[in-house]
Amino acid sequence: MxxxxxxxxxxxxxxxxxxxxxxxxxxxxxxxxxxxxxxxxxxxxxxxxxxxxxxxxxxxxxxYQDADDGVEFQEDGALRSPDPVKMYLHEMGSVSLLSREDETEIAKRIEAGQRQILNVIINSPVTVKEVIQIGAALKNGEIRLKDVVDIEDMFDIEEESAGAKTLDTISAIETRQTDLKNLKVQFFHAPSSDEKEKIKHEMAKVSRDIVRMIHDIHFLPEQIELFGNRLKELKRQIET
CATH class of the missing domain: 1.10.220 (Annexin V; domain 1)
Structure with missing residues (x-):
């Protein structure tokens, strides 16, 4: 800054x-x-x-609307989120016998909680900037694709093709991030509520595009965890 x-x-x-x-x-x-x-x-x-x-x-x-998305930070900076194991044990203890339908429903709820955590991380502007930095490092040969991306999850395509696809996606993310940056400035200086509302809808569309493209990259779980740790560190720095 x-x-x-x-x-x-x-x-x-x-x-x-x-x-x-x-x-x-x-x-x-x-x-x-x-x-x-x-x-x-x-x-x-x-x-x-x-x-x-x-x-x-x-x-x-x-x-003002006080939105509560159910995922927040604890006092120690860790993400407070649904623990899949605790969720399962809690559900197991709430009934005497689970049917197959019950087990399926619980699994869906656990998966939804995990997706919620992922979306919180991916929606962060900090994560978007780190994704763009990863693209630059990949392009310069500073890191290997397989160290950050689950190549096997990309429909069994060759690593070279996966690399090109990843770089293309990150380039598109960077373009949309620039669009979002400019929209934020327009939004801040918009002369009327109607104009702000119009820009807000466009910002939401651009943000959805960015989130979708980050999902398409298929980052490794370890890399997603690094993104989350970066958010915790940023929160700690802001509060000190």
Whole structure:
């Protein structure tokens, strides 16, 4: 973030205010931040911080909705999420005998919990940036494809073809991320609620495209875990 030291104090004040209320209005943010902070990168960095802290940006207090997606961070920074084993044991203990249909339903619920955790990680702007960095490292030969991607899960295609497909996908992600960055700036400076709503829908569409493409890469579970650890570390840094 350029000129970060010049407005760290202001950003921290906004984060404290946002955490206490759960939201910030665009007017509050606009009044607090330095007027020269108008570049897309600077503004995106600040908005990403709010997103990581689960602080909603709204036009007015009435627009605020306290969303609870069921996945959050614990005090030690670890992801608080449904533990598949504990979920299974809990369900096992709730009935005297499970039918095959019961077991299938429990398995579906466990899988849904795992998908929820994955989606929280993939939806993070921090993860998107790391995916783009992985693309650069792959292109420069700094890392091997098989160290980050489950090649066998990519329909048994050859590693060379998988590499080309992965790089193409990451390139497309980078393009859409640039689109999203520009939309965030437009959204922040939109003159009316109607215009903000229109841009919001476009941002949601671009975000869905990015998430879908990251899913298509088939990252190894170990790499997904690294993404999650990075989010925990970022949260720790913000709070210190």
């Amino acid at each position: 350029s000129e970060k030291k010049a407005y760290t104090k202001e950003v921290k004040k906004l984060i404290a205010m946002g955490k206490s209320k759960g939201y910030l209005t665009y007017e509050e943010v606009n009044d607090a931040l330095p007027e020269d902070m108008i570049t897309p990168d600077d503004l995106e960095d600040v908005m990403d911080l709010f997103s990581e802290k689960e602080i909603q940006l709204v036009d007015t207090e009435e627009d």
